[in-house]
Amino acid sequence: xxxxxxxxxxxxxxxxxxxRFLREMIAIPAESCREGERAERIRREYEKLGFDxxxxxxxxxxxxxxxxxxxxxxxxxxxxxxxxxxxxxWDFDPFxxxxxxxEIWGRGAVDELPAIACMAYGAEILRRRGLPEDxxxxxxxxxMEEDCDGxxxxxxxxxxxxxxxxxxxxxxxxxDVYRGHRGRVEAxxxxxxxxxxxxxxxxxxxALYKMAPIIADVEALNGRLRHDDFLGKGTIAVTSIECxxxxxxAVPDSARIYLDRRLTAGETVESALAELxxxxxxxxxxxxxxxxxxxxxxxxxxxxxxxxxxWLLDEEHPxxxxxxxxxxxVVGAPPKISRWSFSTNGVASMGRHGIPTVGFxxxxxxxxxxxxxxxxxxxxVKATAVYSLIPQLxxxxxxxxxxx
Numbered sequence: 191x192x193x194x195x196x197x198x199x200x201x202x203x204x205x206x207x208x209x210r211f212l213r214e215m216i217a218i219p220a221e222s223c224r225e226g227e228r229a230e231r232i233r234r235e236y237e238k239l240g241f242d243x244x245x246x247x248x249x250x251x252x253x254x255x256x257x258x259x260x261x262x263x264x265x266x267x268x269x270x271x272x273x274x275x276x277x278x279x280w281d282f283d284p285f286x287x288x289x290x291x292x293e294i295w296g297r298g299a300v301d302e303l304p305a306i307a308c309m310a311y312g313a314e315i316l317r318r319r320g321l322p323e324d325x326x327x328x329x330x331x332x333x334m335e336e337d338c339d340g341x342x343x344x345x346x347x348x349x350x351x352x353x354x355x356x357x358x359x360x361x362x363x364x365x366d367v368y369r370g371h372r373g374r375v376e377a378x379x380x381x382x383x384x385x386x387x388x389x390x391x392x393x394x395x396x397a398l399y400k401m402a403p404i405i406a407d408v409e410a411l412n413g414r415l416r417h418d419d420f421l422g423k424g425t426i427a428v429t430s431i432e433c434x435x436x437x438x439x440a441v442p443d444s445a446r447i448y449l450d451r452r453l454t455a456g457e458t459v460e461s462a463l464a465e466l467x468x469x470x471x472x473x474x475x476x477x478x479x480x481x482x483x484x485x486x487x488x489x490x491x492x493x494x495x496x497x498x499x500x501w502l503l504d505e506e507h508p509x510x511x512x513x514x515x516x517x518x519x520v521v522g523a524p525p526k527i528s529r530w531s532f533s534t535n536g537v538a539s540m541g542r543h544g545i546p547t548v549g550f551x552x553x554x555x556x557x558x559x560x561x562x563x564x565x566x567x568x569x570x571v572k573a574t575a576v577y578s579l580i581p582q583l584x585x586x587x588x589x590x591x592x593x594x
Contacts, residue, residue, distance in 0.1 A: 305360020312577025
């Protein structure tokens with residue numbers, strides 16, 4: 191407990207710097223694939239803090255390294271954000287980094303710029319205190335997560351050769367510890383028709399009419415999906431519909447719906463696609479898994495199937511226990527051990543590569559992507575202190591990770 195008090199006191203001493211850094215990041219718009227200016231701002235902060243190495247990887251992630259020991263810990267926080275939508279829906283400037291009544295407001299003030307600021311200063315506090323000699327810490331301020339969660343860490347692991355033994359994610363957990371979430375699949379269903387003049391609509395085949403019973407089938411499927419006591423229920427939703435037609439006076443000759451399918455325990459991409467292909471009214475409609483294909487702000491092409499695995503770390507794993515112990519040391523009470531409703535970069539680290547992964551960060555998940563994104567400065571201070579303790583606690587149990 192004394193260690194937690196000392197860490198909290200050190201974090202309070204860096205409060206103003208954490209607040210300034212967070213507000214300055216918020217002030218720079220950075221949607222996926224357009225993060226360059228914010229990336230430069232983060233790089234300058236990492237360099238100012240005196241880390242051993244700071245660089246952009248080929249994708250555009252901002253990476254900092256501390257230490258050179260055999261036990262490697264990765265702290266990851268993505269710094270791309272969704273757009274603001276209708277500016278009139280906001281009661282304040284989403285890029286002002288508003289600081290009022292002990293809270294910081296704006297786009298990214300929850301998802302997930304606070305973690306980047308707190309991780310950086312937590313690592314700096316630990317560096318001053320003394321990094322365990324057998325530890326290497328990587329900070330990864332990652333890109334393109336909102337576009338394709340996990341791709342940034344896949345790139346880091348598979349193309350940059352940085353494969354950590356443990357990963358701590360900065361998605362919002364409200365200072366609790368999260369150990370997994372449902373996976374997801376993005377897919378389409380396409381119907382084909384025959385276009386004719388709308389004045390003779392009976393002689394054509396309306397692709398939208400063919401789609402209507404399929405949409406009803408999808409809605410019915412949602413009620414039959416599996417449930418897991420911890421991760422929750424699998425879900426499916428139609429999220430968009432489009433059609434092609436020669437004109438507004440013609441019958442559409444194709445229609446397409448876009449589907450968001452959340453996968454709970456025991457569900458796979460194969461089982462999810464099989465369910466769609468078995469829909470009662472599918473007929474000759476085509477089911478396809480969507481593909482991600484984009485170019486990063488540094489010009490690197492990113493491609494993968496839009497499938498993101500379900501993942502779950504055992505509650506008794508040393509990573510869960512040690513991060514929870516760090517939280518308790520700072521906050522004075524054990525955190526809740528839970529899971530996210532949405533998806534994270536853990537689909538790459540734990541979902542695809544089996545690297546033990548947990549989440550810890552300030553901010554409430556339900557505020558992400560809303561016009562009410564805000565975070566309490568007191569929570570920033572606590573998170574900074576917790577991040578400074580995590581590597582020391584993990585280093586005491588490194589054999590459990592190095593043996594994986």
